[in-house]
Amino acid sequence: MLKCRAVWRKLAPLARSASTQCRHNVKTALNNGRRQAFVPATHMSTGPAGGGGSENTLYVVLVGAACLGGGAYAYMTVRGDSKRYEERISELASRSAKEAPESQPPVAPEPEEAAPTSEESAPVAELSGETESASAEPVAEVPPEAVEEAPPVVEEAPPEPQAEVLEALPAVVESAAEEPVTEAPPAAEPETVQEAPTEPAVTSLPESAPAPEPVSAPLTLPSHAPYLLIGGGTASFAAARSIRARDPGAKVLIVTDEPNLPYMRPPLSKELWFSDDPSVTETLRFKQWNGKERSIYFQPSSFYVKPEELTSAENGGVAVLTGKKVIQMDVRGNKVKLDDDTEISYDKCLIGTGGVPRNLQVIEKAGDEVMNRTTLFRKIEDFKSLDNVSRNVKSITIIGGGFLGSELACALGRRSSETGLEVIQMFPEKGNMGKVLPEYLSNWTTEKVKKEGVRIVPEALVKSVAFKEDKLEILLKDGRQVKTDHIVAAVGLEPNVDLAKSAGLEVDSDFGGYRVNAELQARSNIWVAGDAACFYDIRLGRRRVEHHDHAVVSGRLAGENMTGANKPYWHQSMFWSDLGPDVGYEAIGIVDSSLPTVGVFAKATSKDTPKAATEQSGTGIRSESETEATAVTPVASSTPAPVMEHKDEYGKGVIFYLRDKVVVGIILWNVFNRMPIARKIIKDGEEHADLNEVAKLFNIHED
Amino acid sequence: MSYCRQEGKDRIIFVTKEDHESPSNAELVADDPNDPYDEQGLILPNGDINWNCPCLGGMASGPCGSQFKEAFSCFHYSKEEVKGSDCIDHFRNMQECMQKYPDLYPQEEEKETKTQTEVVPDQDSSPPSSVSDSDVLSHSSSPTDSQRAS
Numbered sequence: 001m002l003k004c005r006a007v008w009r010k011l012a013p014l015a016r017s018a019s020t021q022c023r024h025n026v027k028t029a030l031n032n033g034r035r036q037a038f039v040p041a042t043h044m045s046t047g048p049a050g051g052g053g054s055e056n057t058l059y060v061v062l063v064g065a066a067c068l069g070g071g072a073y074a075y076m077t078v079r080g081d082s083k084r085y086e087e088r089i090s091e092l093a094s095r096s097a098k099e100a101p102e103s104q105p106p107v108a109p110e111p112e113e114a115a116p117t118s119e120e121s122a123p124v125a126e127l128s129g130e131t132e133s134a135s136a137e138p139v140a141e142v143p144p145e146a147v148e149e150a151p152p153v154v155e156e157a158p159p160e161p162q163a164e165v166l167e168a169l170p171a172v173v174e175s176a177a178e179e180p181v182t183e184a185p186p187a188a189e190p191e192t193v194q195e196a197p198t199e200p201a202v203t204s205l206p207e208s209a210p211a212p213e214p215v216s217a218p219l220t221l222p223s224h225a226p227y228l229l230i231g232g233g234t235a236s237f238a239a240a241r242s243i244r245a246r247d248p249g250a251k252v253l254i255v256t257d258e259p260n261l262p263y264m265r266p267p268l269s270k271e272l273w274f275s276d277d278p279s280v281t282e283t284l285r286f287k288q289w290n291g292k293e294r295s296i297y298f299q300p301s302s303f304y305v306k307p308e309e310l311t312s313a314e315n316g317g318v319a320v321l322t323g324k325k326v327i328q329m330d331v332r333g334n335k336v337k338l339d340d341d342t343e344i345s346y347d348k349c350l351i352g353t354g355g356v357p358r359n360l361q362v363i364e365k366a367g368d369e370v371m372n373r374t375t376l377f378r379k380i381e382d383f384k385s386l387d388n389v390s391r392n393v394k395s396i397t398i399i400g401g402g403f404l405g406s407e408l409a410c411a412l413g414r415r416s417s418e419t420g421l422e423v424i425q426m427f428p429e430k431g432n433m434g435k436v437l438p439e440y441l442s443n444w445t446t447e448k449v450k451k452e453g454v455r456i457v458p459e460a461l462v463k464s465v466a467f468k469e470d471k472l473e474i475l476l477k478d479g480r481q482v483k484t485d486h487i488v489a490a491v492g493l494e495p496n497v498d499l500a501k502s503a504g505l506e507v508d509s510d511f512g513g514y515r516v517n518a519e520l521q522a523r524s525n526i527w528v529a530g531d532a533a534c535f536y537d538i539r540l541g542r543r544r545v546e547h548h549d550h551a552v553v554s555g556r557l558a559g560e561n562m563t564g565a566n567k568p569y570w571h572q573s574m575f576w577s578d579l580g581p582d583v584g585y586e587a588i589g590i591v592d593s594s595l596p597t598v599g600v601f602a603k604a605t606s607k608d609t610p611k612a613a614t615e616q617s618g619t620g621i622r623s624e625s626e627t628e629a630t631a632v633t634p635v636a637s638s639t640p641a642p643v644m645e646h647k648d649e650y651g652k653g654v655i656f657y658l659r660d661k662v663v664v665g666i667i668l669w670n671v672f673n674r675m676p677i678a679r680k681i682i683k684d685g686e687e688h689a690d691l692n693e694v695a696k697l698f699n700i701h702e703d
Numbered sequence: 704m705s706y707c708r709q710e711g712k713d714r715i716i717f718v719t720k721e722d723h724e725s726p727s728n729a730e731l732v733a734d735d736p737n738d739p740y741d742e743q744g745l746i747l748p749n750g751d752i753n754w755n756c757p758c759l760g761g762m763a764s765g766p767c768g769s770q771f772k773e774a775f776s777c778f779h780y781s782k783e784e785v786k787g788s789d790c791i792d793h794f795r796n797m798q799e800c801m802q803k804y805p806d807l808y809p810q811e812e813e814k815e816t817k818t819q820t821e822v823v824p825d826q827d828s829s830p831p832s833s834v835s836d837s838d839v840l841s842h843s844s845s846p847t848d849s850q851r852a853s
Contacts, residue, residue, distance in 0.1 A: 244764030244765075244768055245764045246755055248769060299765075300806045302766075302804050303765055303804075303807055315769045317766060318764075438710075438713040439713065440710055556755070556757075560755060571741070595712075596712040596714075597712070598713075598714045598716065599713065599716065600718055601718070602720070649717065680731060681731070684731060688729055688730075691716075692716055692718065693727045693729040694727065695718070695723070696725075696726070697729060701720040701723060
């Protein structure tokens with residue numbers, strides 16, 4: 001970079017004189033490009049040094065010498081004083097408060113811009129003055145107001161590359177007062193020269209000062225985060241963990257608009273409802289099937305570093321900034337803007353904004369009375385409010401027959417037996433999970449849901465909703481009417497792509513969400529994971545997946561790629577659902593009921609329930625049990641399992657989903673701990689002539 | 704005897720235990736152990752420790768992550784007769800750090816029978832690939848036994 005600057009300076013006078021000459025001579029010369037522009041110049045000069053005048057030569061020689069001298073000085077200083085810089089930080093911090101006001105004005109140069117620095121080279125006389133301002137520059141950024149400045153803040157950690165140590169220059173300049181003053185002319189130039197190329201490297205020294213400087217850094221939120229994760233859900237947490245594991249001392253900042261720390265979503269519609277603890281809405285703890293209790297929060301608050309302390313944390317950490325929403329993204333400037341107008345710059349960014357529950361248009365148009373009695377279920381607050389509602393009303397209707405709707409229906413249905421609550425579930429399909437399970441299985445599932453105490457209204461298309469006589473009246477298109485007190489709309493998720501416009505990110509028109517490549521990258525330094533990512537799956541094609549395990553897998557992968565791994569999405573995520581303690585299934589890949597399926601079933605025994613599966617493996621949540629097992633060894637039962645009386649035929653089995661004769665999805669129906677085999681089959685992507693043979697691999701008859 | 708039924712595009716097969724007794728003739732593609740895309744276990748092909756292994760839970764990423772990494776690396780590369788005997792200091796540092804965060808690292812000393820479940824990840828989903836990984840974990844000191852380790 002230095003060389004470029006030096007060369008540019010040499011050419012600058014040349015270029016200027018050349019262009020003037022051109023204007024005088026032939027105007028078209030300019031249009032023919034730079035080379036032509038220089039040609040007329042060579043007429044008036046005899047060489048690159050520009051023989052057009054002795055003054056010119058002298059000037060250029062002086063500049064060149066100054067650059068070289070400055071470069072040499074800088075190099076030596078950098079090498080020798082990097083340690084002194086560390087010690088001096090605290091001293092500077094105390095002095096910073098006094099010197100801050102007077103040094104504000106001269107802090108002109110943006111690190112990114114090259115132009116100002118070349119201009120500064122001209123007024124040699126002002127250099128000595130600039131030395132002081134340059135040295136005071138880092139000091140100027142001390143006060144909390146530094147947050148407003150565009151130049152991002154860099155950390156003081158010694159292992160950071162040279163760029164940081166170059167910043168030590170101005171600091172050192174101030175401390176080693178004598179030397180810089182005498183060498184002011186050459187010194188200041190290269191200083192400002194070097195500051196320019198170090199892009200994200202303008203230090204806010206006192207912010208990185210160790211703890212004993214409370215005066216200079218009172219509760220300042222970081223203005224720069226090497227790793228910025230937008231969204232505080234499962235994907236972000238998984239990425240944070242991955243980044244911390246791979247990049248020692250990494251500083252990760254999670255920004256979320258929710259007031260909560262990262263938590264897992266599945267228990268909100270499953271385990272939390274089955275808890276015996278009356279204070280569960282406060283504690284948010286659930287008992288896993290193996291008896292062990294845990295919180296839905298991934299980690300307690302002591303795991304995280306406070307955002308204000310993130311920049312100065314010795315070993316880095318993960319900080320969560322709650323209650324702040326990112327409203328704008330500046331990709332060119334590598335920074336984001338929050339809803340309170342603060343800006344945070346980043347080196348690498350992950351977008352894990354998830355989505356917002358969809359609502360039915362008829363409900364949105366129905367007015368406040370209806371909207372106030374409608375729940376869109378997604379977050380902790382929704383769980384709390386629905387729990388409260390379910391204790392105070394007589395009838396709840398769930399609109400939607402997918403995973404969330406069916407799980408909530410079963411959960412509320414279970415409660416109905418205690419409280420006399422009427423639970424209704426309506427959906428356009430013929431049966432529960434109609435878009436996922438083949439028809440025969442969907443029907444079987446619907447019967448199970450009915451047994452949980454739910455009144456099912458299938459093939460229901462809502463025409464209008466009105467609030468009449470203290471009740472909600474839902475009118476269906478075929479004329480049926482349902483009267484209820486409260487509605488839960490579980491009709492899908494709208495991926496949150498609010499930042500697409502300001503960031504210039506592509507949004508997928510087929511699946512929704514940000515379009516990313518197989519490595520989950522949207523643009524340089526920007527990755528997307530979780531529900532919001534429409535990614536390219538090498539094996540299964542472009543898709544967007546809204547499941548917990550996918551958020552974990554993609555979050556982790558994004559974290560790996562943010563730390564330089566460059567791995568594509570390859571490890572297939574799985575998902576699971578339970579319909580009460582007796583029926584559960586795990587699935588992987590594309591599980592779409594419109595695909596042809598082949599189901600291989602055996603009769604179930606009492607050991608084939610989700611409860612038994614987790615009890616056996618000693619883990620609480622389904623994907624955990626998958627993780628624990630290294631080798632899958634079916635446990636031989638010591639006593640013959642009693643055969644349960646199942647009227648239905650679909651006790652347990654495996655269902656294969658085919659696309660062009662290749663298995664693209666598998667459901668393990670009441671068969672557990674076999675996911676690695678299923679994953680292998682999908683990964684192979686082979687055409688199998690006889691799927692019964694493939695089914696043998698699962699040992700469905702054993703536990 | 705297996706019994707088959709077709710419902711539209713969906714095929715349903717019922718099989719008894721005997722039907723599935725004969726070994727499967729389905730062919731699976733052989734796995735490449737050095738496939739860079741695949742999820743790695745605890746130990747990478749080049750011998751290094753995979754700090755991002757789900758089996759470690761959040762041990763390498765929490766507040767005591769750096770201490771854990773030091774201790775575990777020392778242990779892993781230790782050539783002493785009693786493996787890890789030269790790493791006492793590192794483990795002590797790690798223990799001291801963990802004591803500062805009791806709700807992250809519960810101070811339990813249970814020896815669990817299943818070595819895999821010693822370090823329970825909160826939400827990870829891929830299985831570590833080799834059994835030897837768990838052996839390493841079971842022989843290392845108590846903090847890795849704790850369930851909610853991070």
